[in-house]
Amino acid sequence: MRVLIAADMEGISGVVHWDHVQPGHFEYARFRELMTEEVNAAIDGALDGGATSVVVTDGHRDGRNILVEKLHAPARLNSGSPAPLSMVEGVQNADRVFFIGYHARANTPDAILCHTWTDQVRGVWLNDREVGEIGLNAAVCGSFGARVALITGDRAAVQEAIDLLGPIESVVVKSANGRMSAECLPVEENRAAIRHAAAHAMVRQVSPLIIGTPLRLRVELTRPDQIDRALRLPGSKRSGGVVIEWTGNDVVSVYYAFRAIAGLAGS
Numbered sequence: 179m180r181v182l183i184a185a186d187m188e189g190i191s192g193v194v195h196w197d198h199v200q201p202g203h204f205e206y207a208r209f210r211e212l213m214t215e216e217v218n219a220a221i222d223g224a225l226d227g228g229a230t231s232v233v234v235t236d237g238h239r240d241g242r243n244i245l246v247e248k249l250h251a252p253a254r255l256n257s258g259s260p261a262p263l264s265m266v267e268g269v270q271n272a273d274r275v276f277f278i279g280y281h282a283r284a285n286t287p288d289a290i291l292c293h294t295w296t297d298q299v300r301g302v303w304l305n306d307r308e309v310g311e312i313g314l315n316a317a318v319c320g321s322f323g324a325r326v327a328l329i330t331g332d333r334a335a336v337q338e339a340i341d342l343l344g345p346i347e348s349v350v351v352k353s354a355n356g357r358m359s360a361e362c363l364p365v366e367e368n369r370a371a372i373r374h375a376a377a378h379a380m381v382r383q384v385s386p387l388i389i390g391t392p393l394r395l396r397v398e399l400t401r402p403d404q405i406d407r408a409l410r411l412p413g414s415k416r417s418g419g420v421v422i423e424w425t426g427n428d429v430v431s432v433y434y435a436f437r438a439i440a441g442l443a444g445s
């Protein structure tokens with residue numbers, strides 16, 4: 179049983195502000211360490227549950243947050259950016275996927291640092307189902323037959339994952355009462371809970387997320403000039419002042435198209 183641990187940072191214990199996840203800010207060093215240890219808890223749990231290999235993919239910003247020298251063996255680390263499959267690079271060779279430190283999609287109330295890829299993306303739909311990073315990444319996982327079996331993050335992120343994927347293993351590490359305000363649970367307890375949940379996630383019955391094709395992607399941006407730029411993507415079309423559409427026959431192509439649109443939109 180091969181495990182991919184796809185890690186982000188906004189849903190790590192204690193994170194409530196962009197400063198916490200911003201390289202260069204003096205507080206960032208603390209939180210990258212917390213991120214590394216939360217991933218370690220998931221590695222240990224995966225091994226407890228019988229994992230034969232564990233790969234970790236660092237999915238926050240440029241993928242240079244996890245401290246490789248502190249990462250528990252035998253896990254390997256996908257670090258740096260851009261990787262072909264970005265936040266879920268490595269899923270090509272995984273059976274189960276754990277989302278660690280994830281956050282809710284753009285415009286979710288009471289969700290720490292909710293967003294979808296960049297702050298310019300207001301909404302994303304796959305065949306009319308609204309998704310955020312959880313849904314986009316889970317769809318890529320599903321297209322390779324890999325099952326997302328664990329989510330950790332704030333209460334809103336966990337709820338978003340369960341609404342989409344069904345009752346997977348989950349650990350709520352904080353409960354937000356705003357976009358930048360939360361009640362944070364004890365870090366040590368969160369790590370113990372993540373290890374426990376990761377072991378359970380190795381055996382729990384879960385299904386891969388399968389999205390029908392052709393797959394219609396819709397992305398709502400913030401300003402019309404961002405759509406003007408994003409329309410350079412071949413095959414895209416405007417469907418409203420700040421909405422762009424692109425249709426593809428496989429999930430990975432749609433994932434590439436989404437990242438191209440987000441990139442072209444700029445800031």
Ligand SMILES: [Zn+2]
Nearest residue numbers: 186187188238
């Ligand atoms: Zn992030």
